[in-house]
Amino acid sequence: MAEMKTQKTILMLLLSMLLIAGSAYAVRPTQTHELVATMPDSGGLSRESFPDGFVFGTATSAYQVEGMADKGGRGPSIWDTFVKIPGLIPDNATGEISVDQYHHYEEDMNILADLNFEAYRFSISWSRIFPEGTGKANSYWLYDVPWGLYKALHYVKERYGNLTIILSENGRDDPGNLTLPWALNDTARISYYEGYLGELKKAVDNGVNVVGYFAWSLLDNFEWRLGYTSRFGIVYVDYNTLKRYPKLSAYWFMEFLRRNKH
Numbered sequence: 001m002a003e004m005k006t007q008k009t010i011l012m013l014l015l016s017m018l019l020i021a022g023s024a025y026a027v028r029p030t031q032t033h034e035l036v037a038t039m040p041d042s043g044g045l046s047r048e049s050f051p052d053g054f055v056f057g058t059a060t061s062a063y064q065v066e067g068m069a070d071k072g073g074r075g076p077s078i079w080d081t082f083v084k085i086p087g088l089i090p091d092n093a094t095g096e097i098s099v100d101q102y103h104h105y106e107e108d109m110n111i112l113a114d115l116n117f118e119a120y121r122f123s124i125s126w127s128r129i130f131p132e133g134t135g136k137a138n139s140y141w142l143y144d145v146p147w148g149l150y151k152a153l154h155y156v157k158e159r160y161g162n163l164t165i166i167l168s169e170n171g172r173d174d175p176g177n178l179t180l181p182w183a184l185n186d187t188a189r190i191s192y193y194e195g196y197l198g199e200l201k202k203a204v205d206n207g208v209n210v211v212g213y214f215a216w217s218l219l220d221n222f223e224w225r226l227g228y229t230s231r232f233g234i235v236y237v238d239y240n241t242l243k244r245y246p247k248l249s250a251y252w253f254m255e256f257l258r259r260n261k262h
């Protein structure tokens with residue numbers, strides 16, 4: 001949960017826009033490679049729509065993907081204790097195994113690079129660094145933003161001046177019980193990202209100093225109070241085999257982020 005230290009000039013503005021989706025798709029199951037031909041285009045948006053040096057990445061936090069809760073010299077974090085309260089989280093789920101990024105790190109970084117992202121915002125568990133729980137308490141800047149992204153970014157500019165902003169979490173979920181072929185056809189997630197990236201470009205074009213964007217999240221993972229009943233990944237994870245399957249939205253990002261298209 002703890003945020004990585006960043007340069008002083010950079011405000012980690014957590015615009016938390018996690019939209020909880022309610023319903024399953026009413027579509028025919030299929031496989032991702034069959035879907036790519038039907039993939040919506042990015043409506044003219046591409047990496048070139050953003051300034052040189054603008055960083056695109058995906059975000060996650062250690063507890064939600066790492067697994068190995070009691071290995072690697074890590075002491076219990078507040079979450080390890082909290083999530084064990086019976087009845088708190090659907091199916092009494094915990095992040096103890098999650099998607100086991102501890103052992104799949106190289107694979108996951110290769111997926112990230114293949115999708116043309118260049119950054120991964122991975123917040124590390126303080127309890128791995130301070131096994132005795134001696135670290136300073138985590139703080140989480142959670143901005144509840146009821147208005148649109150463009151208005152929110154403009155508000156920050158008007159209120160706080162020309163701050164350097166990184167949009168560090170932006171994503172939407174699907175129900176955790178979608179079967180694999182259904183989950184792969186995540187056209188609603190594509191529309192969501194296309195909408196937000198369009199708003200983001202508008203803000204950048206109007207002088208808001210945003211220098212980076214991080215999609216939440218690379219992988220389906222342990223989603224706190226929702227346990228595994230909610231899937232935020234652009235890559236599907238089969239929690240039994242831990243195999244990763246890029247969803248259509250992953251291919252959409254790969255296309256969106258491709259360099260030198262012209």
Ligand SMILES: *[C@@H]1O[C@H](CO)[C@@H](O)[C@H](O)[C@H]1NC(C)=O
Binds near residue numbers: 025029
């Ligand atoms: C994928 O989802 C879209 C939108 O819901 C739907 O129109 C399309 O038919 C689906 N594709 C397949 C192959 O099921």
Ligand SMILES: *[C@@H]1O[C@H](CO)[C@@H](O)[C@H](O)[C@H]1NC(C)=O
Binds near residue numbers: 086087090091092
């Ligand atoms: C969760 O744990 C509680 C207490 O141990 C138990 O009563 C309940 O049946 C468990 N629920 C599930 C879905 O396993």
Ligand SMILES: *[C@@H]1O[C@H](CO)[C@@H](O)[C@H](O)[C@H]1NC(C)=O
Binds near residue numbers: 162164207209
């Ligand atoms: C905002 O700050 C950036 C550097 O962080 C600078 O390049 C830009 O010109 C500034 N914009 C305005 C309107 O002052």
Ligand SMILES: *[C@@H]1O[C@H](CO)[C@@H](O)[C@H](O)[C@H]1NC(C)=O
Binds near residue numbers: 024175177178179
């Ligand atoms: C998923 O669960 C929801 C309720 O939690 C239910 O309404 C829906 O029918 C389920 N979908 C599938 C595909 O099992």
